[in-house]
Amino acid sequence: MFVDHISYLALQQYFIATIVWCFSLLLLSQYLNIQHKEISNKKVFFLSYYIALSIIAVIRIFSNILPNTPDSFMYLKASERIANGNDFFFMGAFFYSDIIYFIKSVTFNNHYAVLFLNNVLFIFALIKLLKIVPKSNLKSFWLWFLFLLAYPSIYWFVPNVLRESIFFYCIVNVFASSLNFQNAKLSLQNVFLLGFFSIFSILLRPQILPILFVWYAYVFFKRSILFGFLISLIGIIFLTNDYILSEYLSKISFEYLEAKKIEGAASIPTIAFKQTIIPNSFYELIMLTPYLVFRFLFAPFPWEISNLRYSFAFLDSLILVFLFLNLAWNAIKRKLWSLDIVVFTFLFITILGVFEIAFTGAVRHRMPYILILSTLIMSDSKNKKIFVTR
Structure with missing residues (x-):
């Protein structure tokens, strides 16, 4: 329980937390007011959703109603070490500890503020996503609304001391900014936003750097062959960097994949997959990838749950079954409106x-x-075009 970290100066913690929460709610309300009508009309939902996530955040401080996330306590301890004079973390998982340290510094060491700011960033990301959706499709917003209410991972990982919210906000902005490169004239604002959010995403999760380069090549080749070759050239230059060589290229081997999986599974036996699948050749990798992707999307399977508390995770996989059935139906009915979303997410x-x-x-x-x-x-029931990219 997070209450162990905030048991001191409880009254001060509550008072500052209330100020931060009210400020975040006001900020969210004002932001919704300046959106176009189709989004501002959803104001009640987004404000209510923020309130609900805030309530869950407070409950999780005092109760272990959901399984603990050990990373949360590691981030908190790392931020405390920074406060005691240790060095900051440049990138990787503990870069989030730097962010926690800064939030606590400006809120007088308030832990509630970390949770509330995670919630509001998550809502901002949802609003940004909604701005990508064609206006005619917003008539079926209620379906997405139901999915957001039912999706268990949101309640497990968003109102929590984890980097998921800020990473989600950054990666949504990366996607939105890259779409602007396809569909609008180049501008300094677009370049800055794409660069800023890309860097921040990589600082939080360095392992996504190669995936982002593949995505950028796809985006720029769609705009023009010249831009595509330019981004590919930049990628090749990056490959000669010592850090990239040591952190990425040196690890592109089946031996590294085998060592990583065996070591990782041994360290977390209660939540590791029952079957550790390790491809030993490119042929095996190609043949096994469909199953590995399927397992990644729909795990945990019932036989993998040894603790009833993780049945919450099984509920998550059930919700995804219904999501993909809906997406498959939309594809059959030619109502999927963006190939870019499919490519981006499945990369x-x-x-x-x-x-x-x-x-x-x-x-x-x-x-x-x-x-x-x-x-x-x-989807728009009147739209019969499939993969209309915005």
């Missing part, structure tokens, strides 16, 4: 699926991309 899902070692990790790591993909359930 990440495919690569992450090959490396994933635990069902709880799968549930957590797929969440940002599932949320982006879920916007495709909003």
Whole structure:
């Protein structure tokens, strides 16, 4: 329980938390007011959703109603070490501890503020996603609304001391900014936003760097062959960087994949997949990838749950079954409106699926991309075109 970290100065914690919560609610309300009519009309939902997530955040502080996430306590301890004079973390998982430290510094060491700001960033990301959806499709917003209410991962990982919310906000902005490169004139604002959110996403999760380069090549080649070759050239230059060589290229081997999976599974036996699948050749990798992606998307399976508390994760996989059935139906009826969303999300899902070692990790790591993909359930019954990219 997080209450162990905030038991001191309780009255001050509550008072500052109330100020932060009210400020976040006001900020969210004002932001919704300046959106176009189709989104501002959803103001009641987004404000109510923020309130609901805030209530869950407070409950989770005092109760272990959901399984603990050990990373949360590692981030808190790392931020405390920074406060005691240790060095900041440049990138990787503990870069989030730097963010926690800064939030606590400006809120007088308030832990509630971390949770509330995670919630409001998550809502901002949802609003950004909604702005990508064609206006005619917003008539079926209620379906997405039901999915957001029912999706268990949101309640497990968003009102929590985890980097999921801020990473989701960054990766949504990366996707939205890259779409602007396809569909609008180049501008300094677009370049800055894409660069800023890309860097921040990589600082939080360095392993996505190669995936982003593949995505950028796809985006720029769609705009023009010249731009595509330019981004590819930049990628090749990056490959000569010592850090890239040591952190990425040196690890592109089946031996590294085998060592990583065996070591990881041994360290978390209670939540690791029952079957550790390790391809030993490119042929095996190609043949096994469909199953690994399927497992990543729909884990945990019932026989993998040894603790009833993780049945919450199984509920998550059931919800995804209904989501993909809906998406399949929309595809059959030619109502999917964006190929870009499919390409973007499955680039990440495919690569992450090959490396994933635990069902709880799968549930957590797929969440940002599932949320982006879920916007495709909003369809226009009159639109018979498939894959209309905005």
